[in-house]
Amino acid sequence: xxxxxxxxxxxxxxxxxxxxSSHLLELPFAPPLxxxxxxxxAAGQFALAEAASxxxxxxxxxxxxxxxxxxxxxxxxxxxxxxxxDLLAFGTPDEKTRDHLLDELASGRPARAVILIDxxxxxxxxxxxxxxxxxxxxx
Numbered sequence: 076x077x078x079x080x081x082x083x084x085x086x087x088x089x090x091x092x093x094x095x096s097s098h099l100l101e102l103p104f105a106p107p108l109x110x111x112x113x114x115x116x117a118a119g120q121f122a123l124a125e126a127a128s129x130x131x132x133x134x135x136x137x138x139x140x141x142x143x144x145x146x147x148x149x150x151x152x153x154x155x156x157x158x159x160x161d162l163l164a165f166g167t168p169d170e171k172t173r174d175h176l177l178d179e180l181a182s183g184r185p186a187r188a189v190i191l192i193d194x195x196x197x198x199x200x201x202x203x204x205x206x207x208x209x210x211x212x213x214x
Contacts, residue, residue: 099165102162115157121152130164131168136177140211141180149208150205152203162194162195164192167190168190172189187211188211190209192204
């Protein structure tokens with residue numbers, strides 16, 4: 076299942092990036108997502124970042140990983156600048172995940188994956204940087 080197909084993602088307005096984009100997902104700066112300062116609410120940013128980390132896993136490992144169950148175990152994040160426009164989510168697996176996840180899954184034990192996420196506005200300003208740790212097991 077794609078993260079954008081989840082009811083929560085649809086409720087917030089999270090959508091897939093256009094084909095050929097360098098980013099994974101987008102979230103428009105809509106009034107329901109504004110905070111008391113008129114900037115992007117932290118919870119909306121976090122939801123986009125978490126969905127993007129799942130999308131990154133799906134795109135990088137998807138079918139090669141086979142049927143799996145994945146859950147977020149730990150998150151480290153930092154809000155860098157207030158966001159006042161649409162957000163674009165960029166993601167990449169860390170080096171260990173990129174090089175070893177499929178071998179770890181083949182062992183039959185739960186595997187750990189770390190996905191690095193940046194949320195930027197359309198001008199390229201970094202609003203959020205996060206590190207999402209997932210536990211993944213074959214089903």
